[in-house]
Amino acid sequence: MATLELLDRLGVDYTLIDEVCCSGVLEDVGYEMNQRLVGLNLERIFATEAEGVITGCPYCSRTFLHKPQYRALAEKGVRVLHLSQFLKDFDFGVRTDKRVTYHDPCDLGRHAGIYEEPRITIRKIAPNFVEMPHNRADALCCGAGGGVRGAFPKNSIAMARRRLQEAEEVGAEVVLTECNSCVHNLSNAKLRKQKFRVCNITEFINELMEEAGV
DSSP, rough: HHHHHHHHTTOOOOOOOOOOOOOOOHHHOOOOOHHHHHHHHHHHHHTOOOSSSSSSSSHHHHHHHHHHHGGGHHHHHOOOEHHHHTTOOOOOOOOOSSOOEEEEEEETTTTOEEEEHHHHHHHHHHHTTOOOOOOOGGGOOSSTTTTHHOOHHHHHHHHHHHHHHHHHHTTTEEEEESSSHHHHHHHHHTTTTOOOOOEEEHHHHHHHHHHTTT
């Protein structure tokens, strides 16, 4: 909802579809992609006659771009963008003095090669941006992906806490990321003594704009 509110504030002309799961994750766990779900998504996207598809989920972006089941998007000239790629060219008109860091999600970074776009956006709103020791391709996993959170919950939380320790070491007040699974796992692992906030970029920008009355 924060993403939709931000797009409204920016005056973006967009529509929504009655979407279903992209089903890309099924192949990662040994199953075939659900062709019925793929067909529904394609049918509903094409019905909008939109020129592009924006998704806030790194895995959906990766699936739409690289899975052959969604090749029809490219064949029909529909551009697929992750939200971080779409937002990088906007001027939001707000800034924060808080010390902000960024966690690279595995799906967005290592799997999709999207590293700079989120940083371009963050630097516009947070001049006190600071990198954690492990970043970009060397970023530590939050512990949520690959079924780890479901199969090995203790290991998952331990991985997240190791990542949050880096955020604490650089003195971050806000930890931003571009994956809702990362937000969820890092938030669950945060210790009481750790006062920084964990959220996605869109949510943070929307709140800054709301506070500023933009």
